[in-house]
Amino acid sequence: MSKKDLYRPNVAMIIVSESYPHKKEIFLAQRNDLLDVWQFPQGGIDEGEEIVEALFRExxxxxxxxxxxVIAEFPEWISYDFPPRIAQSMRPFIGQTQRxxxxxxxxxxxxxxxxKHPEFCDYKFVTADEALSLSASFKKDVYASVINYFKEEGLL
Incomplete structure (x- = not known):
């Protein structure tokens, strides 16, 4: 298995409210299986599935x-490694590569x-800075890169 194959293909979304662009509030959800972990919705891309198909399905x-x-797409794949406690349940993957x-x-x-299969127990709309402060440490760099890109584009 190549290093590339060790990263699960994934789609992720930063969701803004219907008040956008007047209010730039971002949807953040609390996972129901990890204590106090807030994240953007995301999920695996099934084999043969187009990225945008996966986006709407997820x-x-x-x-x-x-x-x-859809307002915009981050221009490249971005990856992170799972922490050890999550990696065990995600084998053979060591992380995710996301669009x-x-x-x-x-x-x-x-x-x-x-x-049908709830992943979240709570959600709220927050500022971009709040999203970064509430996110899991192992995702912070990815979140910061994506949020900063959309900010530089004038979208957040």
């Missing part, structure tokens, strides 16, 4: 709606984290 699976408008999207909730979209 939105529906994780927050109960796919009623979003990030900035998406806006459409007017009337309803978030429901009580999905």
């Amino acid at each position: 939105l529906k699976e994780e927050i109960g709606t796919d009623m979003v408008e 990030y999207f900035l998406v806006k909730l459409q007017e009337g979209a309803t978030i429901d984290i009580n999905t």
Whole structure:
């Protein structure tokens, strides 16, 4: 297995509220399996699945709606390693390589984290700086890179 194959292909999304761009508040969800870990929705890309297909499927699976408008895409894959406590359950992968999207909730979209297989127990909308301060340490560098890119583009 090559080093590239050790990273699980993944799609992740920074979701802004329907009040965007007037309010630049970002959706952040608290995992139900890791104490006090907040993150952006994300999920694996199935074999043969297009990235954008995975984006909309994961939105529906994780927050109960796919009623979003894609605003922008981070221009490259970005990776991180799993910490040891997570790596054991994710074998053979040692981390994830992700494609990030900035998406806006459409007017009337309803978030429901009580999905068929809930991953989150709570959510809130926060500033970009709050998202960075609440995120898991092993994801901070990735989050900072993506958020800073979207800020530099004038989107956040």
